[in-house]
Amino acid sequence: MTKNIFLLACIIMSVLCVSCELKNFDFQDDLNQLTPRDVSPDFLLSEVQIQFQIIMREFIRNSDDIMRYEAMTDTYSDLVSPNVLNLEWSVLYGLRNNVKILENLAAQNDGLIFHRGMAKVLSGFAFVSMVDYVGNIPFSQANNPAEFPNPVVDNGAAIYSEVLADITAAIADFNAATVIPQTDLFYNGDKDKWIAFANSLKLKLLLQTRLVDTGISDDINTLISGSLINNVNGDFQFGYSTEVEPDSRHFYFERGYSTNGMAEYIGNYFMFMLKDSKNVQDPRLRYYIYRQSNIDPVASRFIICTGKPEYDYCYVGNAYSGIDHGDELTGRADRFLRTIYGLYPGGGAFDADNFTSAQTSKNLGGAGILPLLSASYVKFLLAESALKLGTIGDPAVLLEQGIRLSMEKVLNFAPVDPAFAATSTNVNDYVTEVLANYTNAANDDEKLDIIITESYLSEFGNSMAAYNAYRRTGYPSNLQEPIINESIPFPRSFLYPEDAINRNSSLKQQATTVQVFWDNNPAGFIK
């Protein structure tokens, strides 16, 4: 019996000796993750910059085919459907969470006000861009899940005003700051460049509202007399590298130069505009567009459009193998043969009549840029403003400056084969023809058409600018209309993303014909 009791005691002891741990239920902290207390303001600001880049990149990706840079291979309905903006939408409000944390930190630490300024401008630019694409979006009730689990939308105009005020505050922060952030992917901590960009962003926002807000001329004149981006060194852009892990390459490069070839097509309209719309060929053509082969896509049956009346261009010639706007007959095995993105801005290859597939081409490995607000664009905005609002400056001079700044940027993007490089004569000839057209234009509308068209050709890689300009002005007037499904209206705004519609009971889906607050043009005035 004693033996039994002894054995029993052993067993119970063995249970008890581990029981101290068995009574512990405090395992709620995930020891494998940092906690919010550990946050580094510099790393947080880096995330804000990356998030900003994602949002802008995705917007541009989404409107490239709406604006005919890339060929649309389905319908407008597909391009703006509820599954399109999910990523931008969630990253945008995630960015704002980070900006809020940064603002709270900066409120107690003067060393972080440059951080705050940058965060505010980037967040502001991203938010007005979402307004430009969608219209009214949640803002005042957003980013506060405890109080507002289902945030209501704010009017786009109100968000524009808030952002303008934020930019003003950010300029004050830049001026007052003494400590620059560890990582500034845009201007490497250059205050003056940030201030010029902030002012230029204001100009962009003001001009965007010119149809609905008549009292902006004075504000614009004030901006003109201050500092604006006026040379290519001050361009607001995001730079990519050749790194594949994490993929830090430009998305045009990923599209055109990966092992599976380019699934998309360059739009025939855009190639026609560069190649044949003027007597002088656009000097940027070989920089923008790269031909992988010199095959004739129609003869090789990669595009079956011969004799079909709905096609406007079918094949623009000289082995520029793209498709018409809205052509759905795609999927031919010509991914290594068709025309793709070139040297600028995606960091691909310069077209020196090489006619080799993208992967075997001499290219920049994806180290391209995302042009977001350039000196040339500022000039085009000022030209439009001078023409339509009578603000300071000669529209023709500003137009020329805009074109030349764009040429300067594109033609000097990387060293190219001199035998095929554009010369200053090519540029001068081009400018001369455009300015002659401008002088000969019958009226202001035709003049504006020329300004916006040149802006369109300069803003390759930033279809946001073109999408906004098209809805504001209706130009370029000769944009190709969809060759089929003509009855589907041009999207005046994108649909709310399905993640938001499905989860936010305050949000109701809208139609793609809903016009953004600054767009008071008639319904159906653009196609």
Add this chain to the structure above:
Amino acid sequence: MNKKLLFLVLVFTLSSALMYAQKTVTGTVSDNNGLPLPGVNLVIKGTTNGSSTDFEGKFKINTQNATDVIVFSYIGYKIQEITIGNQSSINVFLQEDLEALEEVVVTALGIKKSKKALGYAITTLQSEEVEMRPEADLGRTLQGKIAGVNISAFNGETGAGTSIRVRSSLSINQSNSPLIVVNNVPFGGNISDIDANDIKSISVLKGLNASVLYGSDGRNGVIIIETKSGSAVTGEKTFKASVSTTSYVNDVANLPEYQNTYGIGSEFGYVPGNLGNWGPAFTDLAEVPHPYAIFSDIFPEFKDKTIPYKAVRNNVKDFFKTGKGNITSLNIASTQENTAFNLSVGYTDEEGIIGNNDLKRFNLGIGGQVKLTDKLNVSATLNYSTRKVNRLQGSEIFSLLMFIPRDLDLINLPYQNPQTGASVYYRSSQNPQWVLNNTGLFDDVVRIFGTINTKYDFTDKLSLTHRAGIDNDSQDEFDYSNKGGFGENEFGFLDLDYDKEVTIDQSIILSLNNVKLGTNIGLDAQMGLNSRFIKGKSQSSNSDNQNVFGFLRPSNFNTTLANYNSYNENLAGAFGQFEFSYDNFLYVTLSGRNDWGSTVEPENRSLFYPGASFSFIPTSAFNLNSSTLNYLKIRGAYGTSSGFPTRFNTRNILETNPRRFVAPNGQVIITNSADEEFANPNLKPELHREFEVGIESMLFNSRVNFELSAFKRISEDQILGAGLPPETGFTSTTINAGRIDTEGLEIDLGIDVIKTNNFKWNFRNLFTAYESLVVDLPQNQLELSINGETRGRFAIEGQPLGIMLGSYALRDDEGNLLINPTIGEIYVSSEVGKEDVIIGDPTPDWALTTINSFSYKNFTFSAQFEYTHGGDILGLAVQDLLERGVTRDTENRQGSFIVPGVYGDPATGEALLDANGQKIPNTIQQNAQRTVFSNYYNADEMSVFDGSVFRLREVSMAYTLNKAKNTKLPFQTMTFSLTGRNLWFNAPDFPKYTNYDPENDNGLGAQTVPTTKRFALGVAITF
């Protein structure tokens, strides 16, 4: 080894063969129908002198004197004693004993109970129903064999898993996998880690009442496995050994039937590199350029080369091979009066039907029992298993493989660039052969699982048991792709993972047995504490961007990120179960358990959930026993259970990324970010409740066995990974909301159609039907995640769980398809801006398994036939086969076709009317390709097929040689078996020649590794 064993056996046999004789009595034993009973035990009362009847029921026994009493005993029959007197020949008729038929089953926590006392459903399978089957995975062997249990295999790849659902899914997005318990201790591993040949029995507890003692871990049902090595029992001195080996072949079961008339191209024109098979007829074109002529820089030999344009009939079939498998098992059991020892060893080696796909598993199990004193009993088991699986990372390549052009000689074309190793193919996608040879996933799982059981009997009515189990699972994963593929394989990657998890599970149980509370009232009770503590850690590295092609070590990759994770999880419970019996015909059981879990904040940690059940046996209560109604039991149960959330959902974290981006100047950008997931500190466990009623009955002299269970289950406070409106700054959180109600019916009907001495025919039917309804959901709809992926299955309030959403073809009010009058094609809802609708319910309405077993003398034969009724499948794989024109379904393609329908206006959703107000039928003619491709099947709805399927799951035959009949045999029994699995299926709603198996892709409708059919030959010997 075997020779020694044989010798040992012979020694044992001879030593017991001593005899002495005085008088010999002979006779026959038969049942009350006059059928002879073989194997009846005879013993002279008070002596060890015994004998048994032979196959004709005849016996011979030696006696000393006339007062000797022969005791006849036989399982299932009443014991009969006969005094010899002066008889030398006796004919005995044994009476069936229905009380003795009482089955004793293993229930929760290893508590053995008489089945008639149970208020809930339990199904038990014996070893012969699972052993010697041609499957490395026990899960697959169990398919269709248990009413109420649905087992589906992910695909036909060797080593691919199964998903097991007991009484369908309980939770919207918590785990729905049942708890596996091996030798009474919860087992953290995969069911495929268990050697099917080491199984003694499997019991399945289906309802919440049955599993209440397991706490929340048991809420999805419990599969209780007793292994042979874990079932050593002290007592008589015995030695048993058995060895078995099963060899099998494994073949692709469901390839489509291809047409061989037309080849690559479009609109009857030859288009090189095309994905479609709508080109010219083979008779219309003599030669075409070699598919690799475009790669003259890589393969100069193909420059300007042409090849005959003809069908390569077996170009898909040849991608597959015949897999082979072998399973060998050895079991040894030796028992003494106070000790018992078991050993089992198993080795499984299987090759799949595709290249670079195999499985090797080794199992070693040791079990023993020691009776230390009269009151103290200690038993222990130790299992060691290794499983090495080599398989594909994904099965994407199969979707394209199945419809390669009929003229593409896939197997005989090079698949990689001889210089760079990069994939080469006739078009811009990855060559499936390249993927097979340059990517892979190796899993190496080592598991050590030990249990110790200590039982102390204070008295014969009171005992204390301590049971501890340690489950040590370590898993090594090697996941890679060489560079040169597409997508994430473009630059190559190598992901290494090492995970280790140790689970310590302990219980202390105080048991009261057979306590009499009155003359007729008895009490059995168990009270106890249970603790389950999990400690885990993992190390991982992710390397990207391969330098030298083909070399797979992190040093050969440009960037490597490493990670380390560790965690603890603790779940404790206190439970009690009190079973009152009244006169052996009424049983009432009350049970309760309180759980404490570590995955929620302190205020939500504790949850109590009770259960109650009854079992009433009218046949005993009212003495209704007759030869028609032998046994009737009515039972009812109410059970509850909790479901604790997964770890780390209640506190916010900060995301950090050491390598978010690389700037143009080479700077690596490090970032911090608020997490997208919003932590929910108020998270609490789910609560599940279930009502269950059942009938169990035996009829017609126990020739008919009938068991029925019906249940309703209400699952509330479901833990949902809910999407937050991203405008809140967060995209997801975890909440308690939602309710699912499930109703189900399970029937098990077994009939001994014929039961004679030599011939038996058993006809068994298992019927299962369920419906799970989403009663409440906090948001419009929730996309479900299936094995970590969203695959178009949703929870929508008021709808069955897992409904499919998709686009549909516009129709007028009479159901006519609306046709676009300019192009003659259907309108797809999504293309005209309409929201997706419900296009199908993937859950089958019901399933029936019929198993016919025949035995004639030493020969047995059984066939398992299954039918599943309903269950919609979005057949994307089938759609591809049709759209690409490869199967015989689309062979008849000359002439023109018209999509039936009327012209319509997508804006109004109505038909267009002619001048007379009549609808206008479509008359636009199209060729076959345009009719099928990018037209008819464009709307998801058009590709939804009914998943009803007939299937011959298993046929097995066995022949046993028995020492009792042939004394020259050097062993007790030797069994030869022949088994075929998945021999035939027919899914009538699918296009005839696509041969699509609805079981492919776990019922999700895409093309994965096709299902396989298997044939096995087995030999088993017992000594």
